[in-house]
């Protein structure tokens with residue numbers, strides 16, 4: 001994250017919005033990658049998701065959204 005501030009790295013500006021939304025901007029992990037990991041590896045925690053995809057291993061600003069995706073998908 002050389003030369004980049006935490007705010008710039010983790011803002012939720014329009015740059016984050018695309019067809020496959022980037023959920024974790026630090027590690028550039030998309031929503032579909034997270035959903036695939038949750039279903040393929042039965043991921044139940046943000047820590048497990050980090051091991052599978054790398055998501056959440058930076059500033060941790062995405063942890064709430066990652067937890068929501070896990071809850072939504074696991075029902």
Ligand code: FES
Nearest residue numbers: 024026058059060
């Ligand atoms: S957005 Fe920084 S760790 Fe995910």
